[in-house]
Amino acid sequence: MIELQDIHKSFGPKQILRGVDLTIPKGESMVIIGGSGTGKSVTLKCVLGLIRPDRGRILVDGTDVEQQDRDDFLARFGMLFQGAALFDSLHVWENVAFRLMRGKLKRPRAEAREIAIEKLRRVGLTPDVADQYPAELSGGMQKRVGLARAIAAEPEIIFFDEPTTGLDPIMSGVINDLIREIVVEMGATAMTITHDMTSVRAIADKVAMLHGGKIRWSGPVSEMDSCGDPYVTQFVSGSAEGPIEAVR
């Protein structure tokens, strides 16, 4: 279970998060929606400790992340970055198997490679991609390699920052199914950021909307359409008319 309590974060004079409260129960899939630049990626990075919040607490399974052993803590996580963030000096398969070749999970290279190729297949990439470099792949392919890397060590908690942006509709469907499968079969806790409403419906148990630095609304995905919140309604319908300003 992940709990965010009153998280604040500013960059210089820019206040991004102004008191985010959010709870993600174990084994559930939470989707965060919200306008571009509202601080969704920053929120994920706060949980991982990549950005230190100015105020507030983050608890994972009841203990403050600041008090947990950093290595043990990170070993439970997988993260897909918005820009994929692949290591461009390494082959694709070495990227995917990065965790499997170092530290506690270290195993022989050949075995790590096998696993990497299997994970690549799961995100819809053929084995011949394995020996290419990230720079040789298209944006959508890089994104999927990033996804394969995030799930390679079968983490308990997985964060996906816009897993389907830049993918064609069929591939989006494959990825949505994959995320759903990881949550259901592996019992993982997932936190996904997406702008794609089809994805939201496909992968979410619960949805939270971030707006104005706070969680504007959160609830089960089934209530999203009928929640009556004008911000959520406008966002879901993608209308230019409504309380959310088009210029921000």
Place this chain on the structure above:
Amino acid sequence: MGLLSPIAALGRAVLSGLAWIGRLSIFAAQTVRHIFTPPWYPRELGHALLAIGWLSLPVVGMTAIFTGAALALQIYIGSARFSAEAVVPQITAIGMVRELGPVLCGLMVAARVASSVAAEIGTMKVTEQIDALVTLSTHPMKYLTAPRVLAATLSMPLLVAIGDIIGIMGGYLVATQRLDFNASTYITNTVNILDAGDILSGIVKGAVFGFLIALMGCYQGMQSGRGAQGVGRATKTAVVAASVLILASNYLLTEVFFSA
């Protein structure tokens, strides 16, 4: 108020300079700690040795041979004024081994390595690859900084030694081909003048310069601002700062070694 503002500006510059030195010292101390504590990444060290040491050889060789040649020529012209041409081999050897070898080698490697390391790490920072390393339970300083700094510290002394030899050879070629020196006397004179201290000082200087070069590259890369502009600025600062640090520390080391 208006009168005091230049003083305030000076004060700010001094303070930020001191803060910079403080941060760099902490970074250096952390780097050294990471070099000596596991986990180690031998594969990364291998890559770094190749990129920093081996691939710097051509640049170092070219720099050394032309410098040695010009040096021998200048010493000949200068010493001919008081008919002391015979000192050409001795002075070329000492000038090359004690000062020009390490310094020029250091500056050339700084231009090559500090820039590429800063650009590489800066780009990794900007594209969130450093964050990704952290989420994959890998310490960025252990994985990126430690191997590069270790590789540069180990390979610079060798590069300096090779540079010294090639530089002396440059002088030898000019002296024997252009200036009618006797080949075997030239070599004997060179060998006789050099003692272990000369060579050792050059090697120590090389190690220090290597450490500084890779450290600056890594530090500026890690501190890189956002976007391409941030990486560009980090690269420039790394080369300038590494060069200045090399020249300053060279003076200090010369004081330590030779001002007895």
